[in-house]
Amino acid sequence: MSETVKKFLYVNRKAPYGTIYAQESLEVVLIGAAFDQDVSMAFLDDGVFQLTKGQDTKEIGLKNFSPTFRALGDFEVTKLYVEKESLAERGLTLEDLQNIEYEDEDDDWAEKPSIRLVSRAEMADVMADQDVILSF
Amino acid sequence: MATLHTVNKSPFATQSLLSCLAHAKAGDTVLMIEDGVYGASAGTGLAEAVAGLGGGVTLAVLAPDLKARGIDAARLMDGVKSVDYAGFVDLAATHDRTQSWL
Amino acid sequence: MKFGIVVNEGPYTHQASDTAYNFAKAALAGGHDISRVFFYHDGVNVGTRLSIPPQDDRQIQEQWTALAKEHDLDLVICIAAAQRRGLLDENEATRQGKDANNIADGFRISGLGQLIEMGIQADRTVTFGD
Numbered sequence: 482m483s484e485t486v487k488k489f490l491y492v493n494r495k496a497p498y499g500t501i502y503a504q505e506s507l508e509v510v511l512i513g514a515a516f517d518q519d520v521s522m523a524f525l526d527d528g529v530f531q532l533t534k535g536q537d538t539k540e541i542g543l544k545n546f547s548p549t550f551r552a553l554g555d556f557e558v559t560k561l562y563v564e565k566e567s568l569a570e571r572g573l574t575l576e577d578l579q580n581i582e583y584e585d586e587d588d589d590w591a592e593k594p595s596i597r598l599v600s601r602a603e604m605a606d607v608m609a610d611q612d613v614i615l616s617f
Numbered sequence: 618m619a620t621l622h623t624v625n626k627s628p629f630a631t632q633s634l635l636s637c638l639a640h641a642k643a644g645d646t647v648l649m650i651e652d653g654v655y656g657a658s659a660g661t662g663l664a665e666a667v668a669g670l671g672g673g674v675t676l677a678v679l680a681p682d683l684k685a686r687g688i689d690a691a692r693l694m695d696g697v698k699s700v701d702y703a704g705f706v707d708l709a710a711t712h713d714r715t716q717s718w719l
Numbered sequence: 720m721k722f723g724i725v726v727n728e729g730p731y732t733h734q735a736s737d738t739a740y741n742f743a744k745a746a747l748a749g750g751h752d753i754s755r756v757f758f759y760h761d762g763v764n765v766g767t768r769l770s771i772p773p774q775d776d777r778q779i780q781e782q783w784t785a786l787a788k789e790h791d792l793d794l795v796i797c798i799a800a801a802q803r804r805g806l807l808d809e810n811e812a813t814r815q816g817k818d819a820n821n822i823a824d825g826f827r828i829s830g831l832g833q834l835i836e837m838g839i840q841a842d843r844t845v846t847f848g849d
Binding site: 485487489500501502505508509512513515516518613614615616617 | 725727759760799800830831832834835836838839844846848849
């Protein structure tokens with residue numbers, strides 16, 4: 482493993498299932514977690530649809546990968562930036578998204594929300610603060 | 618600490634260019650490549666929005682993609698910079714990071 | 720400067736792998752290094768040696784193989800994406816009990832960790848996709 486710690490941002494702008502990008506992006510995040518880098522995920526535009534509650538893929542025959550988002554905390558992926566404007570444009574609020582939490586080891590393993598709602602301007606700040614941006 | 622953004626979709630098909638411009642910061646460059654070059658023309662229904670969103674942002678276009686699609690450089694919006702592949706490489710090297718708006 | 724290149728779409732349907740190739744060629748001509756090219760999603764299909772485009776069309780796989788030979792490039796195909804899409808090297812074909820392999824010269828199959836490693840090692844990572 483490398484000594485270097487870089488800031489990695491995984492940008493998700495696509496809805497799940499219609500194409501494989503969301504699912505294979507999540508596979509990269511899970512593998513990447515082993516590299517001890519500073520990892521964040523960004524969900525904007527149609528990417529916010531990846532996080533919605535109640536996904537049930539039984540009748541379309543595809544794998545429902547949405548529960549994996551709730552396991553990200555176990556991989557120390559705890560920063561999921563979700564853009565408010567993207568939610569609002571799609572008629573969604575935080576209530577429509579899965580409850581995704583992580584246990585904060587610096588705070589007696591208290592359960593904290595991984596989803597951080599940010600404005601478009603704040604999302605731009607998050608993006609501008611990265612070393613490596615991977616989009617799928 | 619500037620970012621090179623690349624957009625490869627026509628703005629008439631997807632929101633990528635407008636979303637990119639809404640997130641780009643002053644000092645950044647937005648490079649339109651592949652079908653993205655359709656966003657660089659003046660006089661389109663979106664030209665005003667494209668020009669208006671990019672305050673302090675440099676707009677650039679990949680010339681070989683423009684040429685391939687039969688778009689005359691004279692049609693470009695004012696201030697759009699034209700680069701070849703070597704120029705694309707230079708932009709990637711001189712900005713701190715590259716973000717592809719896929 | 721050291722570039723890492725990600726190719727997420729592959730040959731013929733999308734222009735992405737062509738743009739990536741032209742970018743790679745220009746970077747090398749400009750005296751830069753390319754630490755790795757990582758093929759993901761349908762981009763893995765660039766690495767099949769069984770593609771037969773019409774004679775008046777470019778042969779995308781051969782272009783990459785030639786560039787890799789000339790500049791000693793590391794062309795890595797993601798194993799998870801490759802298995803889904805039927806892109807196999809000899810080892811994988813044997814291991815999975817398949818009767819053929821199709822990976823082209825100059826490409827190798829490896830894990831997603833190689834993408835992250837590339838992001839860490841390269842000065843700039845540039846992604847080409849849909």
